[in-house]
Amino acid sequence: MLSIVVLSGGYASSEYCLDELVKIMNCRKENGHRVFPVYYKVSPDDDVADPASSGVYKADLDRHKRRHSYDRVATWIHALRSISHISGWVVTDHT
Known part of the structure; x- marks a missing residue:
């Protein structure tokens, strides 16, 4: 099995997308499930690797922190940090 995860600027605004990402990454860890990320106009190093501190996901995660449990x-x-360590396809305006 293979999951293709398209991470875009609005990805972290969706609780559904984040929940699915958790499931996908758990399958990768437990079953060797293959994951191919597509970084669409986001940087795996800047935006995805440290989403709670900076980048395009920070505001969405701050909003989630006010509405959901710390653990969730x-x-x-x-x-998000885990998927940022997987090589994938980086799509920019110039790709």
Whole structure:
């Protein structure tokens, strides 16, 4: 099995997307499930690797922190950080 995850600027605004990412990354860890990220107009190093501190996901995660439990948001942040370490396709305006 293979999951293609398209990470865009609005990705972290969606609780559904974040929950699915957690499931996908758990399958990768537990079953060797293959994951191919597509970084669409986001940087795996700047935006995705440290989503709670800076980048395009910070505002959305701050909003989630006010509405959800610490554990749930921490799980989302961990999944985002984990996927940032997987080589994928970086799509920019110039790609």
